[in-house]
Amino acid sequence: MIKKLAALLVFTVVASQALAQPVAHPRGGVDPLAADIDARDAQRFALLLKDGAVPTAEMLQRDYLDGAGAGVGIFTPMRIVDARRLARAVAARTDNYRYAIRECLPQLPALRSDLRAIYLAFAGLLPERPLPAIHVVFGAGNSGGTASRDAQVIGLEVTCLPGTTPEQFRTRMRAFFAHETVHTWQRDDTPQAAADPLLNQALLEGVADYLASLVTGEVPDRQRDGWAREREPWLWQEFQRDRLAMQKDSASLANPMADSRFRRWFTNYGSAPAGWPHEAGYWIGMRIAEAYVAHSPDPRAAIGELLALRDPAAILKASGYAP
Structure with missing residues (x-):
């Protein structure tokens, strides 16, 4: 055989x-x-x-x-x-x-x-x-x-x-x-990305998951989606706390992936926090992307802006996302 x-x-x-x-x-x-x-x-x-x-x-x-x-x-x-x-x-x-x-x-x-x-x-x-x-x-x-x-x-x-x-x-x-x-269509080397690494990474991955859900008709990682939806307000508070702390930390801005706060949300396949799914930051970014397109008068133009990702903070503000 x-x-x-x-x-x-x-x-x-x-x-x-x-x-x-x-x-x-x-x-x-x-x-x-x-x-x-x-x-x-x-x-x-x-x-x-x-x-x-x-x-x-x-x-x-x-x-x-x-x-x-x-x-x-x-x-x-x-x-x-x-x-x-x-x-x-x-x-x-x-x-x-x-x-x-x-x-x-x-x-x-x-x-x-x-x-x-x-x-x-x-x-x-x-x-x-x-x-x-x-x-x-x-x-x-x-x-x-x-x-x-x-x-x-x-x-x-x-x-x-x-x-x-x-x-x-x-x-x-x-x-x-x-x-x-x-x-393959994204870039992450803008000055705004360097100044807000956690939000930038969330949108890079979340936009990819959002567009994937549009073309497949399926939410990526259903288990993570179910876990996150049950605790969305708390999860957003935790994300915002880590995001703002990283923005104030020069060492974190110089090397985000070395920061434990970053790894709480990303690059943690097989090592996610106890009780968490891996890469929970993807889900946060997906929800922001969904809200951004929903609030836009021109959804196609909004998708183009999400792919360009010139200003993550402006995207978040315009999305109105605040569970």
Whole structure:
């Protein structure tokens, strides 16, 4: 059985090299009618765990990181980091990787229609925005996804944890397809962003979740949404307290991600405060974005302003959000 699986993976790698090349759209970016999921690097990684093997750093460097595609290239600097770190992650959670290889990697071709439906929805909502290529890879277990200007990358070992059902995986991947696409259109290097890092991050992530909900018809992370709605006024008070404290702290402004108040809301996958869902700040930003568009006489223009995010404080004020 294991030999058959290995042979199937080799066949899939070869086949995917012919099928997963993104087709350009005349306006730039990927054509939504031909959008596909490039899983060639994920397939190469899967071969390293065949026959019960646990790859060493040397094997991962030679057979995965060296000569990797664009997805692994984007995922490496802040997530994979290097072969040694990846090898430690795989050795510590080998069952997680094996589960994702066995249960979810084969499901990717069936998600092509979902990806194209989401991209067609984005093409209708924001026709001037180029759509990114999509890569699925295996990382160091610390990130479900990220984006560059022209591509989004999804870490399969995080989006397909042990116990994930096919329906859960489909829902999660739809959310990632939509959320990470929005990140390819955003920037976060304005002076206002540096002066208000917690609100800026909330809007970067929250706008992505808000637009994802529009094109998928589903609120990203239903569990987090249910938890937050039950305690929205209190949650907003906590957010505002941390936000204002960070604005007064020069060390926090210089390096927000090193501040425990920032990590209370973001970058806490697997390490959220006790009783909290991870990344609760996404939900706060989503609610502000919803309110901003609802209060605007021109919803399409409001969405464009949310993507530009020139002044987070002005966005918050105009939204009228104050639960």
